[in-house]
Every structure is written in structure tokens, then in C-alpha cells.
Amino acid sequence: MPTLKHFGGRVKLMKTKTLKVDYLARVEGEGGLYVKMKDGVVVDVKLKIFEPPRFFEAFLRGRNFGEAPDITARICGICPVAYQMSAVHAMENAVGAKVDGPLRALRRLLYCGEWIESHTLHVYLLHAPDFLGYPDAIQMAKDYPDVVQRGLRLKKTGNEIVTLIGGREIHPVNVRVGGFYKAPSKRDLEPLAEKLKWARDAALETVRWVGRLPFPEFEQDYLFVALRHPEEYPFNEGRLVSSRGLDISVDHYEENFVEEQVQYSNALHSTLKKHGAYFVGPLARYNLNFDRLSPLAQEAAREAELGPACRNPFQSIIVRSVEILYACDEALRIIDHYEAQDTPAVNIKPRSGIGCGCTEAPRGILYHRYRISDQGVILDAKIVPPTSQNQKTIEQDLWNFIPRCLDLPHEKLVWQCEQAIRNYDPCISCATHFLRVVIDRE
Amino acid sequence: MATRPKPKLAVWKFASCDGCQLSLLDCEDELLVVTDQVEIANFAEASRAVVKGPYDLSLVEGSITTPHDAERIHQVRRASKFLITIGACATAGGIQALRNFKDVRDFTSLVYATPQYIQTLDKSTPIADHVRVDFELRGCPINKHQLVDVLSAFLNGRKPNTSPHSVCVECKRRGTVCVMGGTRHALSGTRDPRRLWRYLPLLQPGLLRLLRTHGDTEHGVSRCRFCSPWGERSGPGSRLPRF
Numbered sequence: 001m002p003t004l005k006h007f008g009g010r011v012k013l014m015k016t017k018t019l020k021v022d023y024l025a026r027v028e029g030e031g032g033l034y035v036k037m038k039d040g041v042v043v044d045v046k047l048k049i050f051e052p053p054r055f056f057e058a059f060l061r062g063r064n065f066g067e068a069p070d071i072t073a074r075i076c077g078i079c080p081v082a083y084q085m086s087a088v089h090a091m092e093n094a095v096g097a098k099v100d101g102p103l104r105a106l107r108r109l110l111y112c113g114e115w116i117e118s119h120t121l122h123v124y125l126l127h128a129p130d131f132l133g134y135p136d137a138i139q140m141a142k143d144y145p146d147v148v149q150r151g152l153r154l155k156k157t158g159n160e161i162v163t164l165i166g167g168r169e170i171h172p173v174n175v176r177v178g179g180f181y182k183a184p185s186k187r188d189l190e191p192l193a194e195k196l197k198w199a200r201d202a203a204l205e206t207v208r209w210v211g212r213l214p215f216p217e218f219e220q221d222y223l224f225v226a227l228r229h230p231e232e233y234p235f236n237e238g239r240l241v242s243s244r245g246l247d248i249s250v251d252h253y254e255e256n257f258v259e260e261q262v263q264y265s266n267a268l269h270s271t272l273k274k275h276g277a278y279f280v281g282p283l284a285r286y287n288l289n290f291d292r293l294s295p296l297a298q299e300a301a302r303e304a305e306l307g308p309a310c311r312n313p314f315q316s317i318i319v320r321s322v323e324i325l326y327a328c329d330e331a332l333r334i335i336d337h338y339e340a341q342d343t344p345a346v347n348i349k350p351r352s353g354i355g356c357g358c359t360e361a362p363r364g365i366l367y368h369r370y371r372i373s374d375q376g377v378i379l380d381a382k383i384v385p386p387t388s389q390n391q392k393t394i395e396q397d398l399w400n401f402i403p404r405c406l407d408l409p410h411e412k413l414v415w416q417c418e419q420a421i422r423n424y425d426p427c428i429s430c431a432t433h434f435l436r437v438v439i440d441r442e
Numbered sequence: 443m444a445t446r447p448k449p450k451l452a453v454w455k456f457a458s459c460d461g462c463q464l465s466l467l468d469c470e471d472e473l474l475v476v477t478d479q480v481e482i483a484n485f486a487e488a489s490r491a492v493v494k495g496p497y498d499l500s501l502v503e504g505s506i507t508t509p510h511d512a513e514r515i516h517q518v519r520r521a522s523k524f525l526i527t528i529g530a531c532a533t534a535g536g537i538q539a540l541r542n543f544k545d546v547r548d549f550t551s552l553v554y555a556t557p558q559y560i561q562t563l564d565k566s567t568p569i570a571d572h573v574r575v576d577f578e579l580r581g582c583p584i585n586k587h588q589l590v591d592v593l594s595a596f597l598n599g600r601k602p603n604t605s606p607h608s609v610c611v612e613c614k615r616r617g618t619v620c621v622m623g624g625t626r627h628a629l630s631g632t633r634d635p636r637r638l639w640r641y642l643p644l645l646q647p648g649l650l651r652l653l654r655t656h657g658d659t660e661h662g663v664s665r666c667r668f669c670s671p672w673g674e675r676s677g678p679g680s681r682l683p684r685f
Contacts, residue, residue: 052457059540077461136489156470170461170583344665
């Protein structure tokens with residue numbers, strides 16, 4: 001059982017019945033939560049993000065279009081590949097280039113690596129300790145050494161894919177507009193296959209393990225938004241679809257989605273016009289693309305008693321594990337079919353134009369739009385990361401979730417709120433480009 | 443025999459991408475060994491448990507960009523016996539220091555509809571501009587093996603094995619014409635220059651443009667960055683630390 005000491009100096013009981021947690025831990029970045037309650041009823045929920053603003057969209061102006069993947073990768077150390085992929089696709093869209101064949105497959109493989117690494121980090125090190133009542137995975141490792149070791153090794157396999165193709169695990173150096181600086185031969189990829197076979201089994205074990213965790217009953221009617229591709233589970237391409245009939249090409253993103261600034265947050269809130277809050281990330285992808293998962297991943301999901309639809313955000317840990325399994329499966333398929341080609345990149349000539357790119361980062365859709373000159377200078381940039389799109393949905397979850405746990409002791413309630421936020425694996429570094437929980441009871 | 447209490451390690455974040463502190467979690471093989479030797483007293487990205495200071499060793503990631511952070515770094519310094527800055531943001535101001543050459547108010551109004559809600563400083567500055575720093579580990583991101591070495595060095599009271607010069611020096615010794623602005627520490631004992639590509643940092647912003655001006659384009663970059671990504675063997679420092 002967690003005791004108050006686990007909260008250290010972070011929880012203070014105020015006279016006005018305000019519960020205050022200075023930081024939300026186990027999320028990437030700095031943020032806080034403010035909850036106000038009157039007579040046991042929630043009257044206000046604010047997800048505050050105070051991660052310092054870094055102004056990427058502003059200083060991209062005037063830079064060369066080829067620098068965008070390396071610069072935007074620095075928005076997030078956990079999902080740099082996602083930023084590189086959205087940037088290169090947007091730039092290729094702007095200049096009218098198409099990257100196909102083995103290079104396209106290689107990009108998909110690189111993305112598989114990032115999904116495995118990022119999802120495993122969240123499942124084992126950030127999210128699972130909540131379900132089992134540990135403050136972190138290091139404490140959890142004392143009671144579950146084999147599980148944590150498995151998680152670390154699985155995460156390492158993801159990192160090995162990124163390292164092999166990208167050059168290193170954080171901020172890879174091999175991606176460029178048009179393809180790669182250097183592409184591996186088939187033989188170079190072979191050692192990965194052996195490791196991935198182990199990883200696939202470990203991912204299957206992971207799905208079984210997380211499927212047995214205790215989940216609160218909490219189903220919500222979400223508006224899911226994700227990419228959908230005619231044949232594949234989405235990574236880099238597809239149309240933007242929603243669970244309520246939206247079906248648009250990526251070019252029309254800004255006609256349908258709007259970003260608003262709110263006073264209490266350094267991250268812009270994103271909403272779908274006429275609908276409001278929406279949900280991106282593994283749960284959205286899963287609900288909209290279940291039929292595109294590999295048979296093995298589908299079977300594992302069913303075995304974990306997860307149907308083609310899942311509306312409980314706490315079960316996102318199972319969905320993430322299913323996606324790890326899919327990514328291992330897909331990576332093996334890509335390596336199996338891979339044939340190296342002579343040139344590692346297609347030739348790119350800048351021309352003036354506007355280009356959009358949207359790819360599926362581990363945490364959901366990541367949209368980039370650039371306007372470039374005929375010299376290849378960036379005139380204008382827009383970046384919409386997944387966490388800023390989920391902010392409103394996270395707040396809504398708390399509106400609906402807190403009334404169910406009012407009977408819980410104070411510290412347990414705070415923990416539950418944190419867990420409800422961690423369901424989204426929020427990456428606050430991304431959203432502004434840590435979390436403080438305040439519960440105010442009157 | 444009474445056991446010595448474990449040294450307390452704290453990790454702090456300022457304006458950054460989280461990548462350098464992630465390097466610690468990316469030490470998959472060493473993580474549990476490290477955490478066995480030190481007490482993780484404050485590491486928000488990994489744990490919700492917080493132990494009160496003072497801390498024996500603080501790792502600081504990120505640069506100072508807000509008035510609040512300019513205060514907070516002094517609190518961190520006061521609570522820490524040793525303070526080590528990790529990564530390009532903490533040691534040099536990071537990519538967000540690109541604002542230093544422009545008017546930050548223009549930047550704020552470009553990104554935010556209501557700039558007055560946003561609190562930010564004119565410049566993004568390294569930690570050493572604000573408080574005394576005991577050691578700087580450079581790179582974007584840092585090298586995880588160097589991080590483990592630095593942790594081990596400070597906990598044992600020895601000098602870190604990171605070389606004082608940047609990785610470029612070894613490249614020049616080999617007679618390779620420099621096309622990059624490398625800032626990472628060279629790895630001691632790096633004999634095979636083909637490995638060096640891996641330790642090169644982010645292209646210094648504007649560098650590619652500089653290269654084009656000098657007529658040496660992707661060819662030079664790929665020579666420098668990618669001599670041998672696929673001949674890679676386990677890197678130096680892939681041994682477990684002795685604490």
C-alpha cells in the first residue's frame with residue numbers, strides 16, 4: 001500500500017480542502033492539474049502545462065527545408081523519429097516528391113523501432129507501477145525482477161532498430177528529406193531479425209501480463225481520430241478518419257481542426273470543428289484500424305479479452321502492448337522482404353509551395369505544415385503534437401472519473417487522477433513544445 | 443557491519459526535450475545496477491516518489507528560459523552537493539537559444555494568440571550562467587555510456603574519463619576534413635574513426651547551409667556521419683560501472 005511518504009513534499013492539504021500535488025511524475029515534461037470541488041461535485045478541471053515554451057515554429061522560419069527533420073526532432077527526446085517522419089513527409093509533399101519501395105519500408109521499420117521503445121518505456125516503466133501500487137519501476141523490480149528485466153530488454157530491442165537505421169537511439173542522424181543518408185544492406189538487417197523474434201515472444205507475454213492487471217470500469221464515448229491506410233496499420237500514410245464519420249486527406253487538416261490558446265497552459269488546445277474534444281493515440285488507432293493489425297496481434301488482443309473496440313482508457317496499456325506486438329511482427333515482415341537499392345535517397349529539388357505531413361507518433365497523430373520558397377527556405381511552419389490534441393479529452397476524463405472515486409482517501413484519489421492522466425502517456429515536452437495536481441474542495 | 447547509506451541522485455529538468463534524462467532510462471543493461479548503487483531521490487520522469495534533499499548528485503537537463511526557472515536553479519544548487527549539467531541545452535542553451543539572435547516577443551506572437559499569458563526570458567542561457575556547475579557533459583543528446591562513467595566517477599571521487607576535447611579533434615588527427623561542428627566529448631580509446639559518426643551531435647543549426655556555401659554538400663556530411671553505421675560493434679564504455 002502506498003503511504004503518504006510516497007508523495008513526499010508534493011501533496012499539501014490546504015485549509016480550503018485543496019489537494020495539491022506539485023508535479024505529476026512519470027510523464028515527459030512539466031505540467032500540473034487543478035481540480036476544484038464544491039460539496040463533492042467537480043466544478044473545475046484544468047490541465048496546466050508550464051513546460052517552458054520553446055518557439056520551434058518561430059525559429060524554423062528562415063531555415064533551410066532540409067534542416068526541419070533534425071531541428072524538429074529536438075522537440076521530443078522520446079519520439080524524435082515521429083518528428084523526423086512528419087517533417088520529411090511534409091517537405092516531400094511540398095516539393096512533390098514520392099519516396100517508395102525499400103526506402104519507404106525502411107522508414108516504416110524505423111518507426112516500428114520507435115513504437116517498441118516508446119511504448120515499452122510507458123507500459124513497463126511509467127504505467128504498470130500505477131496498477132501494481134509502486135511509485136516507480138525500480139521499486140517494482142524488487143518484487144517483479146523478471147518482468148522489469150523483460151521490459152528493459154524489449155525496450156532495448158526497439159532502440160536497437162532505431163540505432164541500426166538511424167545511427168543512435170535518441171535524435172537519430174540518418175533521416176533526410178528524400179530518404180536516408182545511408183541505407184543498410186539486407187545482411188546488415190539480419191542480426192535484428194533474431195532479436196526481434198525474441199521480442200515478438202516477449203511482446204506476446206506482455207499482452208498476457210497486462211491483460212491480467214486490475215482495471216477500473218470506465219468506458220467513455222470518445223471521438224477517436226487516427227490515420228487509416230487501405231492496407232496497413234498506419235504509420236506514415238493514410239487518410240484522417242474519425243469514429244464519427246470524418247474522412248479527409250491530410251491536406252484538409254487545418255480546415256477541420258482548430259488550435260486555441262487557454263490562459264492556464266503553455267500548450268495550445270486542439271479541437272475538431274463542430275465536435276470539440278477528440279482522442280488520438282494507441283486507443284484511437286486500435287479502434288479505427290483493428291482490421292489492419294496482423295493476425296497474431298488480433299489474436300493476442302482477443303486472448304486479452306479485448307474486442308475490436310475498446311473505450312476504457314485504462315486499458316490503453318493493453319492496446320499499447322498489442323501495438324508493440326504488431327510493431328515486432330511488422331518489423332520482421334519488413335526485414336524479410338527488404339531488398340536494398342542503389343541510392344539511399346531520391347533527389348529533392350526545392351520549389352515554392354505548401355506541404356503537410358501527418359504520421360502516427362507513438363502518442364497519436366503528429367501534424368506538420370510548412371510553406372517553403374523556391375530556394376528551399378522555410379517561410380512558415382505549423383506543428384500540432386499529439387498531446388496538445390489530447391488535452392481536452394484528458395480534462396473531460398477527469399470530469400467524469402473523479403466523481404466515481406470521491407470515497408477514496410485523499411492520497412489515493414490524487415494517485416488515481418495521476419493514473420487517469422498517464423493513460424494518455426502525455427508528452428508535455430511535445431505539447432509546448434511535469435504535472436502538478438491541485439484538488440480544491442469547498 | 444552498518445551499511446553506508448546510498449548516495450542520493452536527483453534529476454532536474456528545465457527547457458529541454460527530455461532526451462538526455464531518457465539516456466539514463468536507455469541504459470537498459472545498466473539501469474538496475476545503477477539504481478542498486480544509488481538512491482533515486484528525485485527523478486520525475488521515472489518515479490513519483492520524492493525524497494527530500496540535500497542530494498549528493500544532481501543531474502540538470504535543459505536551459506533557463508523563464509523567470510521561474512531562473513529562481514528554481516538556485517534552489518537546485520543549494521540542495522545539491524555536486525551539480526552536473528547534461529546535454530546541449532544545459533551546457534550551451536540548446537536549440538531554443540536560436541531566439542537569442544531575434545526578438546523573443548516576435549516569437550511569442552507568432553506561436554501564441556495571446557502572448558501576454560506567456561512568461562519567457564529574452565534569452566535561453568546555460569545553467570553555468572546562473573550557478574556554479576561541477577561538471578558539464580556535452581552532446582545532443584549525451585552519450586549514455588559517458589553518463590554512466592560520469593555518475594561512477596563522481597560517486598567514487600575520481601575524475602570522469604571523458605576527454606576534455608570534442609570528438610572533432612580525433613577526426614582531425616585522422617586528417618579528415620571537418621564538415622561538422624561537433625561538440626561531443628571524444629571517447630577515450632576511440633581508435634576506429636569509423637565509429638565516430640555515432641558520437642557526432644546535432645548538426646549545428648545552419649551548418650548544412652554553411653556547407654552548401656562552401657560547395658561541400660551531402661557528400662561531406664555522409665562521409666563524416668556515416669562511415670560505418672553498420673560495422674558498429676559494442677561501443678566503448680559498454681562495461682558495467684564500478685560504484
